Amino acid sequence: MSLKSLGAKIFAKIVFNRIQKWATNPVETQQKVFEKLISEAKNTVLGKDHDFENITSFEDFAAKVPIRDYEELKPYVERVVSGEENILWPGKPLYFAKTSGTTSGAKYIPLTKESMPHHIEAARNAILCYIKETGKADFVDGKMIFLQGSPEMQEKNGIKVGRLSGIVAHYVPAYLQKNRLPSWETNCIEDWETKVDAIVEETKNENMSVISGIPSWVQMYFERLQKSSGKKVGDLFKNFNLFIYGGVNFEPYRAKFENLIGRKVDSIELFPASEGFFAFQDSQKEKGMLLLLNSGIFYEFVEATTFFDKNPKRLTIGEVEIGVNYVMIISTNAGLWAYNLGDTVQFTSTKPYRVIVSGRIKHFISAFGEHVIGKEVEEAMNKAISKFNFSITEFTVAPQITPSEENLPYHEWLVEFDNSPENLQKIAEFLDLEMQQQNSYYFDLIEGKVLQPLKITSLKKDSFQEFMKSEGKLGGQNKVPRLSNDRKIAVALIQIQPQN
Incomplete structure (x- = not known):
């Protein structure tokens, strides 16, 4: 030594x-x-x-x-x-x-x-x-x-x-x-x-x-x-x-x-x-x-579900609970x-x-009232990776509100796989069930036939690098949002795919 x-x-x-x-x-x-x-x-x-x-x-x-x-x-x-x-x-x-x-x-x-x-x-x-x-x-x-x-x-x-x-x-x-x-x-x-x-x-x-x-x-x-x-x-x-x-x-x-x-x-x-x-x-x-x-740093916490209310309750450290999604507020x-830092957190211990870090208060999907957050999609993906033994470079999720041919809307998972798995449909089905188990709002929308099950779009190699480069955000501290409530990122990623 x-x-x-x-x-x-x-x-x-x-x-x-x-x-x-x-x-x-x-x-x-x-x-x-x-x-x-x-x-x-x-x-x-x-x-x-x-x-x-x-x-x-x-x-x-x-x-x-x-x-x-x-x-x-x-x-x-x-x-x-x-x-x-x-x-x-x-x-x-x-x-x-x-x-x-x-x-x-x-x-x-x-x-x-x-x-x-x-x-x-x-x-x-x-x-x-x-x-x-x-x-x-x-x-x-x-x-x-x-x-x-x-x-x-x-x-x-x-x-x-x-x-x-x-x-x-x-x-x-x-x-x-x-x-x-x-x-x-x-x-x-x-x-x-x-x-x-x-x-x-x-x-x-x-x-x-x-x-x-x-x-x-x-x-x-x-x-x-x-x-x-x-x-x-x-x-x-x-x-x-x-x-x-x-x-x-x-x-x-x-x-x-x-x-x-x-x-x-x-x-x-x-x-x-x-x-x-x-x-x-x-x-x-x-x-x-x-x-x-x-x-x-002095911390305050506001429950994410009430954050956009007129006067949400502001909590200090002694008032928080394990497992609740909070927006973290700081004075420094x-x-x-x-x-408002913009990050949401959950306590695992007191x-x-x-x-x-469970996500960003502005990075969520609630196009239909489902309130999906970053932690949920990441946990679902982690379990799918473990079960089906594949690896990915990056992924993001966006709502598809106006699908073609009068189909029901859905969540689109845009994934850059290292090697695209043959069983994409089974992975999509697994991910969807995981999301339903984690998020009761999403479950109700699937059960009520408001949404159809999610779909995976497999992206070519280096898609996310190309996208970040086009945005002037390649490298450094820049990160791809895990999910969005609109299709700006999804559309940009799809546009750089090879045309059939």
Whole structure:
């Protein structure tokens, strides 16, 4: 055992014990975070506009501060972007994480000197919890790769602007720098396909032990590694035993990954976003990710089924229940207040509080009142993959409201298989039954002959890559929505298929 891995084990135990202190006192921990946030921001423009001076309880806060998404918070953000101080948080932010918005182009998410350390600490602590639980630490001696956006930044009124993953690249600890790949020059390549090819060349002869990134883009890296070397990834990287990912559910990709690697590897799931680092998988044995209650973020939760009501009930951490689909609302030390992140979560445990990401409040199918969410289609697909022993590259689901020849409408599953199975109809029937079992609304619509059973459309190889490239969203932190309530993505995917 090297000194580095021994040191990692000792540090892992210290950090684990610190986590236990706040994780076993969740309500008290969140109350302290809440009070500190209100106190720090009471003299900001938003704090004065919403009478933070007289907020003494969560009930006061909920009465004075409405839930907002980015569009509704934008007037304040624009003042920060223009260079004004003390608008959402004292002073100016250190950075803006620039992300693509859905309705108004670019979004500028502030990162402050108070919030930035938590992004770094959370990623580190996820690895340390893994070391503490498993006792495995030898990987710290190998090379690590983090597939991410370019670290190059621009400047806007004295504030640096970049992608979150690129900003984080500037904070890699010194003790990891010599282990870290790719090189700075390669990381700065903007074109994703060119970048992946360069990463393959830089890494294929290295002792890679940890690989991290969004599964769909890591899969592209693995495929090109295999093509370049003629070897399985696990044979090429004999000490590769830990995959760290976030952004999407890994389960639909797992079979494909195991085939590309040639064996199983441990994995750690993260829940990061530009708005904050919310959770990480703290155990290989338990389902869900530990919600980070002591990281400068105060959480509220609204049941997804009531979210669009006029005055939905806003719950704090001590009021949530296991298995309920909640929209997660955050207030942070980066200056976001009662902010609708857009993600929905479900709690898998309350001792400690662990969550899974169940979908997006705007990513659902309810064209007929079925309220289908991402978690449901992913669970159905995972079971089908297990039962019929196939693997996929990617999939998405959309409603077909106006089918031809006066047939009943249906849900269309657009799937890019690695090798298209012969028994597509049986897989479709299985998926449909799984959806009926999970979703009573969907069951009623099928039983009532409002919908016909779902249909699978098999897509050619690289369809999703072509689609993302056409949207200017190839690589980085971009993800394909798992489902949509309209047919924009479905139509675009179908249009790039070979014409009969």
